[in-house]
Amino acid sequence: MPSRRRGEELEATILEAAWAEIRENGYQRLTVEGVAARAHTGKQVLYRRWPNRVRLTVAAIRHALGPLVPEVPDTGSLRGDYLAVLRAMAARARHYTPELLYGLLSEMPEFGGEVFATLPEVITPILRNAAARGEIPTADLPERVAALPLNLIRYEGLRSPGAWQVLDEAAADRLFAEILDQIFLPLVCRPDC
Amino acid sequence: MPSRRRGEELEATILEAAWAEIRENGYQRLTVEGVAARAHTGKQVLYRRWPNRVRLTVAAIRHALGPLVPEVPDTGSLRGDYLAVLRAMAARARHYTPELLYGLLSEMPEFGGEVFATLPEVITPILRNAAARGEIPTADLPERVAALPLNLIRYEGLRSPGAWQVLDEAAADRLFAEILDQIFLPLVCRPDC
DNA sequence: CGAATAAGAGACGATGCGTCTCTAAGTCGG
DNA sequence: CCGACTTAGAGACGCATCGTCTCTTATTCG
CATH class of the missing domain: 1.10.10.60 (Homeodomain-like)
Known part of the structure; x- marks a missing residue:
């Protein structure tokens, strides 16, 4: 026994x-x-x-x-850094089926704090590095702007949940590129970027 | 009887x-x-x-x-038009408590199609009008960009659900203004706007 | 006017939560 | 090394609620 x-x-x-x-x-x-x-x-x-x-x-x-907050990446460019963060988030999101995520949130709305964290511990250093390199005029962005790609990715996951589960890495990267190149970078970079 | x-x-x-x-x-x-x-x-x-x-x-x-899709507003400016759409959406969102929204989505993920509609029937005409007025260079924006404020507002509602229920109209308008002025308009207007 | 339909009322079996109870295995102080 | 305490393992229990079924009877329609 x-x-x-x-x-x-x-x-x-x-x-x-x-x-x-x-x-x-x-x-x-x-x-x-x-x-x-x-x-x-x-x-x-x-x-x-x-x-x-x-x-x-x-x-x-x-x-x-495991822990929610990823390492601070340092790839040498703002685009690369933010891309790394998005990839880390997506890897995590892949485990959240719609049914799991929504079920938890419906029974325990405060769990949203964990799922929707703005991650300033990661984003702020990235932006500071970008400003130091001269990529962006200032690292002092409104939180809403700083977290924009993060939020859009999460929204994407909420909107078509289950999508992460079937999206291969290349397709995910295309989505990230779209968000960074069409929205985030045009918004924060100096005009000539 | x-x-x-x-x-x-x-x-x-x-x-x-x-x-x-x-x-x-x-x-x-x-x-x-x-x-x-x-x-x-x-x-x-x-x-x-x-x-x-x-x-x-x-x-x-x-x-x-009642029906999901609001009237196409025509206030004379892109900002005014989009603001009207956001207000209409918020009025609707006010009825969705977190608990109701998440509960439904967890048991019926396809309900997301209704909640997360991109509303091209409304947004496209607005953009066309703005282009005709010369406010924006082209009405032919990527869907992701065209629906950006819509998506951000909805994300806001998902992220801090219940927030709509307590937000008074002035506070909601401030949020809309932030999103339009800090993010959407800088992104789509000609540089001098 | 007689037959078909569906309302109103509630019993029923199944499921699964959260509580309670019991026995015995393992731990710990003296 | 032993007796007392803790708690694992097993499952019965009460309760709520789902979705189905059954029954009577008001209403509609041919």
Whole structure:
């Protein structure tokens, strides 16, 4: 008979079970009973740690995807840097099916804070570097402008959710290029760029 | 004893009952039983018309809010026209609580087509008028650019949902002005605008 | 006027949440 | 090394609500 698991080990098993259930059946059909069964444990063990289904799900996502904020890229150009950020975001977004994202937001609107973060920790340094290189006249952009590509990408993901799941890397890059070249760069660069 | 209702009359009563329940209790707590009770009818009468709770809700929204596409405004300037469109959209958005919007989208992702429409029927004429007046060099903008303010407003509504419900008209107008003046107009107008 | 239709009312089975209860495995202080 | 405490593992339970089914009877239509 296998020994009983505890603490970290048990917790990790449960969160991985939850994440597996989500990937296989989606969030709507995620049941606490199902997760418990898959982790070979009882419901009470889950409810001892998370107060309800939503919070369990959030914990599972965080466990599976790791920290939200990506590294600050330094590719030598504003375009390259921002592109790197968009790629990192898209990689993360690929795990959010529409059904999962909307389901979570409907039951826990404050989760939006996590999903819609403006990421100044990343964007501000990028803009400062660009200004130092002389690519843009000033790094001091209104937040709405600084986060524009970020927001547009996210909007794209909300608007045609599921799109990330089928978009190959080349197609995603084309989308990023469109947003950067048609909208963001014309808006922030000195006229001659 | 009151006579039994039928057809249009009964249907309208039901949809109004559903909408009232949504406004009072939100979508999550909308129950088919509750709607039936409020409309003084039986569940079967609802299920005879709509296959499930989501579809009933969508029907109730359409009944309450009317057609999606607003009139084409003609204020004499691109800024004024687009502002009018944004105001019309915001008026509609005010009825979508986060909980309602996300709930619907999670259970019926294709509803996004309705919520995220690019509204070319409205935007294209506006741009054509602006071009005819000489405000912009060409009316032939990429769709992504033409719909930019629309998308940003909607993103704003998704990002801080519930915000519309508390935003007074002046504050909403400030937001629209920010988006038009900082982003859209600089992007599409001839340099001297 | 008689037959067909559909309203109004509610019982029913299924599902799944969150709570509660029980036994025994593992941990820890003395 | 042992007795007390904690908590894992298992599942029963009550409750809400979905969607289906059944029944009676008012209304409509041929």
